[in-house]
Amino acid sequence: MTPEPRLEAAAHFVRAEVHADIGSDHAALPITLLRSDRVSRCIVVEKTPQPLAVARRAIGRAGLLERAELRLGDGFAPIVVGEAHSASITGMGQRTMLGILERGAERLPPALILQPNDGAELLRAWGPTQGYWLTGEALTTGFWRYAVLHLERKTGNDPAYLxxxxxxxxxxxxxxxxxxxxxxxxxxxxxxxxxxxxxxxxxxxxxxxxxxxxxxxxxxxxxxxxx
Ligand SMILES: C[S@@+](CC[C@H](N)C(=O)[O-])C[C@H]1O[C@@H](n2cnc3c(N)ncnc32)[C@H](O)[C@@H]1O
Structure with a gap:
């Protein structure tokens, strides 16, 4: 099954040994990443058991369970510091995403791929305060117009805004x-x-x-x- 354009655009920014997808639900993004070998392993996080079970079934049907680890918890709480090289959060409002990023501040990986369903203004403003540069952006069609942000941890001022x-x-x-x-x-x-x-x-x-x-x-x- 072809993923939605917003998830395809998010996948395009990911290239990692271990990637974490926060709030996976149907697991379309982790499945795309594993199938295309953009990642070797994917940690799939869901905050409640039912969507976690949905994700497990979908990944199982795709024959990818050996390369996926499914964990229950809030945002980055189930991620051990340093174990993921990148993480994605997609398909939520930017305020929800900001809350997840703020609560998980100590555990964030060096690369983040964020696709909010509403505006991306708060997330763009958040990046420089936490030492993340905005190194790439995409805009895709779908039910709404979706921005996809690629943030990478770097030192100094982000040249994207110059x-x-x-x-x-x-x-x-x-x-x-x-x-x-x-x-x-x-x-x-x-x-x-x-x-x-x-x-x-x-x-x-x-x-x-x-x-x-x-x-x-x-x-x-x-x-x-x-x-
Ligand atoms: C609308 S779905 C988006 C699913 C998928 N990421 C996408 O882009 O289509 C949001 C999912 O994120 C999960 N979620 C929301 N807040 C979360 C949190 N703090 N930690 C983990 N999962 C969360 C919800 O349970 C839900 O399954």
Whole structure:
């Protein structure tokens, strides 16, 4: 079975001996990673027994149980420090993911692949505070538009954000803006139609969104003029 584009995009960023997938449920991502030999072993974490059983059955049907380890627990709690080289969290809201990352701060591996179902702004802002650079981004279609972030632990300032205005970069993604990704351009137009009529009501959330949007559009325009 072909995985959803968002999970395929997440898999593309993974290359590790031991990988941990947090909140696997149907285990489509661990199965993709093991089948394609992007990882040798995968630790599959679920917080409740029922989805863990679903994951076990799916991995069993795929004939991959020998290379998978299934563990029950909250986020990174079942991961021993240093045992995983990378980890993924996909298909959840960014606030839930942030909570998992914050509770697991001591156990995080050097590479993270994050695919939130809503915005990615909080996760992009979190990275630099914890010494993670945003080394890659993807944007895929599906039920919604999904951003996929590849974060790697490195020292110094993250060059991804150089030369891209801050609010626009956090909301829309510095790599996606630099690439003028076609799905991102469609998202900017959709945000413009959605947010502009709401601006006059003055809600802080809307005003912040409009600011980031205008920053992004002006930056993209400026680049075209400069070409
Ligand atoms: C919507 S599903 C996403 C499944 C899959 N990762 C995907 O992208 O399609 C979210 C899964 O994460 C699990 N989950 C949520 N919070 C978790 C936590 N703190 N630790 C482990 N698993 C968690 C839920 O039990 C659920 O099975």
């Amino acid at each position: 030369g891209v205005p801050g609010a626009a970069a956090r909301r829309y993604g510095p790599h996606l803006l630099r690439a003028a990704h076609p799905l991102l351009l469609a998202e900017l137009q959709a945000d413009l139609s959605r947010l502009e009529p709401l601006e006059r009501f003055g809600r802080a959330e809307v005003l912040e969104g409009v600011r980031a949007l205008r920053e992004a559009l002006a930056w993209l325009d400026g680049r075209q003029v400069g070409r």
